[in-house]
Amino acid sequence: MRGADALALLASRPANELSEGLYVTAILEGVAANKSKIDELIMTYAQGWDMDRMPAIDRNILRIALFEILFSAEIDDQIAASEAVDIAGELSTDDSAKYINGVLGRVIVLKPSLGI
Numbered sequence: 001m002r003g004a005d006a007l008a009l010l011a012s013r014p015a016n017e018l019s020e021g022l023y024v025t026a027i028l029e030g031v032a033a034n035k036s037k038i039d040e041l042i043m044t045y046a047q048g049w050d051m052d053r054m055p056a057i058d059r060n061i062l063r064i065a066l067f068e069i070l071f072s073a074e075i076d077d078q079i080a081a082s083e084a085v086d087i088a089g090e091l092s093t094d095d096s097a098k099y100i101n102g103v104l105g106r107v108i109v110l111k112p113s114l115g116i
Contacts, residue, residue, distance in 0.1 A: 006032070023074070031067045037116070038066045045106045046099075058096045061088050065104055070116045077108050 006028050031038065042062050043051055051059060065084035069077045081104040088097040107114075 026072075026074075027064055027067060030071055031063050034067060034071055035063070038063050038070075041066060041070075041107060041114075042103070045103050049099075055092060055096065057092050058088060058100060061092070061096075061100055062103060065100070066107060069104065069108060070111065070114070077111070081105065081108060 039051060042054075042059065046054065046062070061084050065080050068075050068080035081101065084104060085097045085101045088100045
């Protein structure tokens with residue numbers, strides 16, 4: 001699965017499994033549609049980290065959370081950030097969770113001035 005396109009993987013799932021994951025589909029499609037802007041924000045606010053050097057799990061957690069915070073009205077910004085931090089704590093490192101919290105916190109504060 002490493003390096004595979006998330007939307008292609010989703011499309012390869014049986015139809016009965018897709019109906020259960022409508023929110024997952026919305027997230028994957030939303031991240032794909034807004035990836036350049038999301039990645040631009042990560043590069044801007046992830047101080048000291050190059051996108052290529054950032055662990056893939058951290059990069060993708062940030063992408064999902066930033067999509068939810070900036071482009072989706074389905075979930076509160078603080079809840080999106082909290083869930084991202086929890087996921088990072090489970091799937092990555094404690095340092096990653098702290099770092100992701102910092103990046104998302106900066107974006108949330110600056111959200112009104114981002115024009116998104």
